[in-house]
Amino acid sequence: MPDIEKTGQKRSNHSSTIAEDSPNSSNSSGSESDKKYQVTLDESEHPQNCSTWRKWAAVFVISSCALCVACTSSAASFTENGVAKEFNVSHEVTILAISLFVQGMGLGPLLAGPLSEVYGRNLVYQVSFVLVFALSFAVAFAPNIEIYLIFRFICGFFGSTFLSVAGGSVSDLFDDEHVGNPMAIYTISPFIGPVLGPLLSGFINQNVDWRWTYYVLIMWTFVQTIALFLIVPETFIPVLTARKAARLRRETKNDVWWASLDRQNNNLGQAILISCYRPFQLMIRDPMASLLNLWTSLVLGILYLAFQAFPVVFELGHGFSTQQTGMSFLGIGLGMLLALATQGYWNGVMKRETEKAEKEGLRGGAPPEARLYMGEVGGILIPLGLLLIAVLTPPSIPWPLPIILGSVLFGAGVYFCFTSTFTYLVTAYRPIAASAMASNSAMRSTFAAVFPLFAGFLYGGTSDGGISEGLKAKNSGWGRIGNGLGTVGATGLLAAVMALAAPLPFIFRRIGARLRARSKFAV
Template identity: 50%
Template sequence: MPPDNSSNTDGKNRPVSQASAALPDDNEYEVTLCPEDDPKSFSTPRKWLITLAICNAALCATFASSVASFTETGLQRDLHTIREVTILSISLYVQGLALGPLLFAPLSEVYGRNNVYRAAYFLFWVFTWPIAFPPDIETFLVFRFLTGFSSSAFLSVAGGSVSDLFDNNQVATPMGVYTLSPFFGPILGPLISGFICNNTNWRWAYRVCLIYEFVTLITLLVFVPETYVPVILKRKAAKLRKQTGNDKYWAPLDRREGSMMHKIMLSIYTPFRLLLIDRMALSLNTWNALTLGILYLTFEAFPVIFGDVRGFNYQETGLAFLGMGVGMIGALCTQGLWNRFHRNVAAQNGGKLPPETRLIMGMVGGVLAPIGLFWLAFTTYRAVPWIVPIIASSLFGAAVYYIFTSTFTYLVTAYRPIAASAMASNTALRCCFAAAFPLFAVQMYDRLTTVGATALLAGLMTLMAPLPFIYYRMGKNLRAQSKFAVVDG
């Protein structure tokens, strides 16, 4: 399940409807959700149209992060800087992705998911203009951070929209599609950027982003309605008050405790407290962070492996990323089998699916990741056919999907009372790793060679591979000892 920092709880982790108890004599004026108001009552085609619009927005956000991968030479030449500075164009964007959810999550709880989407994406588009037409490197880097920050709403809030639309027994497949979107975007970025930078000016990479973002913004305005039930009820109560002139109509969100500043501070405090105190959350988040860090490191590593060693041009090196993309899509195609497996396990447990069952998918990813990376490491020699390391990278792509899908769903079920904070901690840590890894990629590959550097990454993934196996066996006991996790389930 993808990152979602929105929550149906108040600042004290109580349900919204209990945030402020209604007086007995005005319960009759509390608005309720009618079938025509419920996003789950939308037709299936409309639900999928909304879901695909949201998935496209998430893909666009992470596509913009990696589209910079082949623009570094042009940046050095035209903005008079050095390579180490141009690498910040990826790192600063991803750091913005890490910090943005801490603001957008609490805002979405008050103003709704849709208002946050529209405002954030409009800013995303506006902030891209100084990147597409930069006067100097300083302006370029500042606005790369700001675009990453504003686009992060689709890594923190959008997953909640998907769960708003589908019942629990239907949500797995659309959530799988959404989960893939922000991880397929970084694969698509170098592919498109390679074609552009090989055939025209590097600035067109960011001008294409401008066009893509504008089209995406229009689809959000036209096709995506508000789906967050507490905000729907709040608007319904306001409408009834206006129509009837009776100010007694109310929704639970109208009586919610705590200021916006309190919600923002809680959004920042709780995830980091979880990382510091809960060892299970910390280790799983570190596993995710290492995986995403390696994915972003490939934006600097593949030009070395396929460009410097094999003599590929930008366009051909960009196509080399298709291996990971095919692996991710192949893994998504197995989602139906995993859904059936989870239904069978739930049927054997009285209709309940233990959270640790979700980690079985992570076991597959944990094994595939080091296999793919070791295979890639020892096939980077020029004498080996170019297709062989690309096939190896497809195993890592499949592993990425399995690792993140299993961990996300485990965190939101095992840490159900603070699911938003659990996902916020995951997002913050993995995006920090993703921002840092590209900074030392070139130096690492220069010193250790393509074989040694890639094998080192494979070794790190090997050390992390036992985690899903350990928590599958010990997770229930560790949840019982945790201050944050649920005991039942």
């Protein structure tokens, strides 16, 4: 299938007609008489010229859908004891509810990407969330552990649309100069979601049956599905142009009108095959994409590891109740929100970089590497936050300190890391931005699926990796519980790993332009 993954082309001027420029489209060949019947979008029809309120309403709905899916992924963390007791399985098995959901989120974009390029983003959104809503009932009313885990994976698979394709919708609606703020709102949503999940789940599971966690999520999904149908418009330019061509053929009863998408080979099997191997091409053959993907994957893996680690730190170490342990994640969320509040500063940085590029005669504004200034701050804050959490988690130290000092810095670093990387990928790899985002999604979701599985062994607890019996263990002054490294040693190890990865955004901001010049994928 031709490369039609345009997630929002930047327009250098506002001409009256906006043509598609797919590299393999048929508008590069054919007679002049044929070309005059090629349909393009008028200025008023371009998604970037929707009213401001309409564009922002769509961004908020898309972002809240991503928030809902991400929240669902981590909400299972406090259902584990209830699930283990009802289905008579070990704690390790119940952790799979998170791991399988997240792995589904990583694999889903490989299908959602090509489908969105043939049928449009909006139809894929609507179908995916209708399926998530319907299939969530199988999770909530699961009669056994097999049904429970299988449908957790399937729900993650279909919900992943909003963690990959949705970034393209944001880019469709805003040009490069104005995409910073809406992309920041969208980016923070799937990372606030995992923080909100344990908070919501903690309150529910302390007071009612574990199944109520999924009843509440079903209600939320239903509201989001209605909002998708009512508020979010189609934004993918090739699909909009194809629809306009079809309308002209009907109205004029003349089949001469055509759009680029009409003359492309829309073989879904081939498109899915390409979608599957192109992200792996990026991982293997493009150093910028592969190492930035590795960096974000480590960060997300550690974030999901926290869903198993925080109960060890606060429930066992500080005697928190279930809902109090859920509230311990608020420090990470607060850090993300404080980082979001700095977006105005980063917009100023991008403006200065754009002016600098214009003075140097560079076309297209600021280079994508300018987005990595934010990533450099994140690269420092993440290991620093983890180090503070490690040092301040022993039970002898008051519990507010690791949350306020460590978790807040870690949350801010996570926001800076992902916002800079996502914005970099959609600008540096704009012709194949969906594949670039899919490569990042597949790798980071795999890390996020695997990391929680060894939390019990890393931090300590019961012999099966759980924490339910760990309340009987004695806590030493260094935060050791059971046979693991303890809270200090385990979190300190994670801080050391992220410290080794911290130079990546600094390196790529300096050498990124040279690497892009040699890349067969980057702009």
